[in-house]
Amino acid sequence: MPLIRIDVIRGRTQSQLRAIADAVHEVLVETFATPPRDRYQIISQHESGEMILLDTGLGFARSTHGVVVIQVTEQGRTRDQKEALYSALAARLADRGLVAPTDLVVSITQNTRDDWSFGLGKAQFLTGDL
Amino acid sequence: MPLIRIDVIRGRTQSQLRAIADAVHEVLVETFATPPRDRYQIISQHESGEMILLDTGLGFARSTHGVVVIQVTEQGRTRDQKEALYSALAARLADRGLVAPTDLVVSITQNTRDDWSFGLGKAQFLTGDL
């Protein structure tokens, strides 16, 4: 927890995809107080045309092949933590030349402590293991 | 916002997939009061056998290759808006010969205004940009 889905257009190398995933995880550790080994990421690559993202009228253009959607399922973070996440994600991914700030969309969904099993058939947030 | 995931079985042309995505967006604009440029769609194509959808006992048969699941993440729509969405989606996709009404499944999940960043590292619903 959190569970992160990273959707991209096919064309990046495995190494670039890993670099994106690494940057996302670093930022989660820094802004969401996620433990370093609390990493759950799923990358999905799409053909061109399978990701259609406009700008909600905000007035910037997105690239056709560089867009990245990060969908986060988590529980308990505050509004301040979320704003810190968005800001740091955009900065980190841009600083490393991985994703332009205009190509990055983030959406978060909440669930509860009951809603996670990290293995062994247990709900570790309920059993005291976490 | 909303973020739309459209899952289909491989076999449609890119043009047919685009037509489905266009119809879904039109209906969102009409029933969810989504601004025309508020478009965030991700299409995922699956092999036959990777989408297993029965009928919840409602008494209709689904096709094996035509099924479409539309998963919507949004915040703030009413029950009436959701019912209008379901109805218009089924009608529009059927009228255009894209998806049979018996092949369409829609699931919505809510989040909050804090949960979106559309680019530039900002939470545009919180900053006043939207």
Place this chain on the structure above:
Amino acid sequence: MPLIRIDVIRGRTQSQLRAIADAVHEVLVETFATPPRDRYQIISQHESGEMILLDTGLGFARSTHGVVVIQVTEQGRTRDQKEALYSALAARLADRGLVAPTDLVVSITQNTRDDWSFGLGKAQFLTGDL
């Protein structure tokens, strides 16, 4: 309802994927009181490196190719039902040699009765059809 996403690393046969999906559905019927024909499953296969799952510090190792993430969207189940789901999923998938208990991650997200259309453009939980 529930809608189930099953994400795996490519390499299993179609028959093995089907066996996983079947086991997941059986367990939902048993622990979530899901009707047998209430089956909505989407399998996504990923390349090696596209699923990065650590252990949240729980002290076990995951395999590189056997990891499975099951993401459930549902409404109304209790904490007890969720714990029963986690436990039975891990046991069933292990008993059948399909997924090691250390390779299984489950995440649940809630929505409401308004949030489902199973076909024909209707919200069947609201119309009295279900």
